[in-house]
Amino acid sequence: MHLTAPFFPYFALLRNRKIFNQVFFTGIFKNGASLFFLSFAPASTAMRRFCPSISELQAFEVTARNGSLTRAAQELCVTQGAVSKQLKSLETFLGVQLFTRTRYGLVLTDAGHVYLQKVERGLKLIEAASLELIASQGRGGTLKLTCMPTFGARWLIPRLPTFLKERPDIRLDFLPHQHGYDFSLPELDAAIRFGTGQWPGSVADYLAGNDMVPVCHPRIARQCHAPADLLGHPLLHHVTTLGEWTDWFEHSGISHPRTREGSRFDQYSLLTQAAIAGFGIALIPRCLVLDELHDGRLETAVTVHRTSARGYYLCYPESRASMPALKAFRAWLLTAAKT
Secondary structure, eight states: EEOOGHHHHHHHHHHHHHHHEEEEEEEEETTTEEEEEEEEEESSSSOOOSSHHHHHHHHHHHHHHHOHHHHHHHHHOOOOOHHHHHHHHHHHHSOOOEEEETTTTTEHHHHHHHHHHHHHHHHHHHHHHHHHHHOOOOOOOOEEEOOHHHHHHIHHHHHHHHHHHHHHTTTEEOOGGGGOOOOTTOOOOEEEEEEEEEETTOEEEEOOOOOOEEOOOHHHHTTTTSGGGGGGEEEEETTTTTTHHHHHHHHTTOOOOOOOOOOOEEEEHHHHHHHHTTTTTEEEEESSSHHHHHHTEEEEEEOOOOOOOOOOOOOEOOGOOOHHHHHHHHHHHHHHHOO
């Protein structure tokens, strides 16, 4: 490896951080420029993470939160000098100043603010993982997931007691639906989503929902005898499936511009209530309206057998596929979906 003299300070920094114990230089001159061939003696034969100690990170987080070495020392039950030493060691390790001193106390630098946000998240994850392991003693664990609201309320939750009875050692935590399926969030293990089953960076197992049925108030149903009759009534849409009515009519051999007209709703629960109230005809996954169809609040406008390209899927990143809690939940969920 050959590098020019301006890179020397970085080699000293690497050695100070114990990445390399020794850096050997061999200098030559070529066309008036100095070139150096280097060889590195690693600090250890085993790979180590480029990471400060937990005590240093805790001292940083507590000091940043309190803005005072004295209050940080009191919270950590150590001396003020110990906290100051840990902060200095952390700044030396990083090569970046994290605090500035003012007459009001310690204030984070811009770099310190950015670093704190990520360190806080990491410490919380370590704390949560430790508490979870203590609580479960290595059995079961906690599965953190998100779920589409209507599917969760109408299909999943009524079935969950069976799973919890089978696996009382597993706790399910439902995170805010807004998390979606962003598996870059370290606290998200799995998600139940509605779509075509194609989401970047995730495995998807089909559960239910590709049987879409046109449902409406019984009064409207009595006026519908063929697919074309539905065009005489308002068509109700879900905002994420605006083309579903067009596909349904084309499957029935009908092409008409009115298939995209009508009110739109962002939840199937609202769409269901609109159909019950007689607003029009809604195209809804059958699994979400079984009770309404059974008790007569809704009726199928016409019978057309068609499988939609969309449905509900259990999604998870491949890196989490071996999680014991996820494996158990997935196995139960796929079985429940078949019954």
